[in-house]
Amino acid sequence: MAVTPPPSLPAHPDPWLDTILHGDLPHELAYAFGGPVHLLLPERFDVNVTAFRTALDEAGVDGRVYYAKKANKAAAWIERCAVHGTGVDVASLGELREALGHGVRGESIVVTGPSKSDDLLRVAVLQGCLIAVDALDELDRVVSLTTVTRPARLLLRRLPPAQPHSRFGLNDAELATALERCAEAADAVRMEGFSFHLSGYATQPRADLAGELVELCLKARVMGLQADRISIGGGFAVDYAAASDWERFLREQGPGDYHAGKSFTTADFYPYHSPIAGADALRAVLTAAPSGSGAPLADRLREAGVMLLMEPGRALLDRAGCTVFRVQGIKDRSGYAILTVDGTSLSLSEQWFNSEYLPDPVLLTTGDRPDGAPVRACVGGATCLESDMLTWRKVTFPARPRPGDLLVYPNTAGYQMDSNESPFHDLPLPPKVVVGEADGRIRWRLDRRPPS
Incomplete structure (x- = not known):
């Protein structure tokens, strides 16, 4: 009877x-810094930005x-934004301050x-930044x-009707009041349009709400407001893995594949395969x-003279970085x-979301070693907490890892690197x-x- 390989x-x-990984660089950096290292590939960031701009150009839509x-704290990305005129x-x-300090113009933020905070709003107004107002009291302060x-x-910012329990945005009544206050403020404000942010990665709901905001722009213009742009926020999926691998993984994984019988709700996993991702999701x-x-949304935008703004994070960092750890020890358990x-x-x-970063880490070995059977192993951190597990899943490695080997987690630039890093244990x-x-x-x- 054939044995089904682990997912x-x-x-x-x-x-x-x-x-890069099969050269000396990862080992040299791990040795030099004596700990884990994040590698950044800014050329990939440029490619991803260009892909989004190309999608706008193909549709004949004016956009930004x-x-x-928030997706990554590194200065490298902001430097690229400043050089190439990408907004932040x-x-x-x-x-x-980081964006301004690295050369991004206030008008591009x-x-x-x-x-x-009042301090944030004050600097934003002085620098000519575009401010997405989330509440009526915030509008008054602006x-x-x-x-x-x-x-x-x-x-x-519009409260999404399909997500009425969101704590963000203005409902219908608040939006009507906000428009009246903007009109009364006259030259003190430039009400340039509307924005929203939707949870999830579905494209049709974004088109639906964007269409509603186009109509709101037309109504706001009757009140004498500029209202010539809308922002659809982020939520452009990233495709990490092949469809067949992702479907098989979801079908076959279970508590027995995780250390200590850990179980995850598959609905909480990020969709590591997405058939429509990045700039294709914008298309x-x-x-x-x-x-x-x-009519398609692109037609409505052109007819109404409305500019489309978007705020991708993870999608601009797709394949733009990885994280390298060094193996310190290995111990055996049953199987x-x-x-x-x-x-x-x-x-x-990803564990911030009570989930698991699922793309397989890659083992980079040091020195020659005799041929041996593959080894399944979970990966723990160097702290005294039982919950400090980088990978609860028992990943199959082609050889038995040993101290000094490196584990490379691929495609970690988007949110993984520093959303909740801490110098715990110094x-x-x-x-x-x-x-x-x-x-x-x-x-x-x-x-x-x-x-x-």
């Missing part, structure tokens, strides 16, 4: 990353891409998030902070007909092994290393923003 989830092949800075989405005074020389630029939104309209690496699960942030945060090719060689430098 695995290999990431999509990546020849450029393989070139804003990188959602920020939600704190620290993020705004959109400020989102709930109940923004108006009070305007100056004689510069009006406040703002969007009104799907643009070609979809909003509910109640027979599998437990690896301990020189970092913690705080550097793989362990240093992993440095971010920018990797690129110059003069026919692979070169590296430290990201200019120190970890914090």
Whole structure:
């Protein structure tokens, strides 16, 4: 009787990353820094931004891409935004200062998030940033902070009717009041349009709500407001793995595949395969007909003279980085092994969502070793907490790992690297290393923003 192999989830092949990983660089960096390292590939960021801009151009839609800075704290991405004219989405005074400090113009920054502080609003108004207003009291504070020389630029954030329990955005009554207050404020504000952010990754609901916002723009113009742009936020999926691998994984995985019988609700897993991802998801939104309209969204935008703004984060960081850990020890349990690496699960942030980062880590061995059978192993962190597991799943490795080997988690730039990192146990945060090719060689430098 054939034995069914344990479920695995290999990431999509990546020849450029393989070139980097199979050289000396990962081992040299692990040795130099004495701990885990995040590798950043900014050229991939540029490719992803270009793909979104191309989708807009193909549809004949006037639009603007804003990188959602919360997805990764590295300065490398903001530097690329400044050089190539990409906008940046920020939600704190620290993020705004970072963007301005790396050369992004205030006019290219959109400020989102709930109940923004007065200090954040003040700087945003002075620098000409576009502010997504989330509540009526916030609107009043924005108006009070305007100056004689510069009006406040703002969007009104819409509470999604399909997600009425969201704590973000203005409902119908609040939206009507906000429009009246914007009209009364006259030259103190420039009400440039509306915004929303939807949970999940479905494209049709985004087209539906975008169509509604186009109609709101037309109504706002009757009140004398500018209202010539809408923002559809983020939520563009990333495709990490092949459809067949993802479907097989979901079908076959179970508690027996995880250390200590750990169980996960598959609905809480990120959709590591998405048939429509990145810029293709934007194309799907643009070609979809909003509910109640027979015309594609792109046509409605052009007819109404409305610009489309978006705030992708993870999608701009697709394949733009990976995380390298060094194996510190290995112990055996019944039928599998437990690896301990020189970092913690705080550097793989999916467990923040009571989930698991599922793309298989890649083993980079050191030195020659005799042929042997594959080994299944989970991966724990270097702290004294039972819950500090980078990978609860018993991953199949082609050889028995040993101290000094490296584990590479692929495609971690989007949210995984630093959403909830902490120097727990006084362990240093992993440095971010920018990797690129110059003069026919692979070169590296430290990201200019120190970890914090």
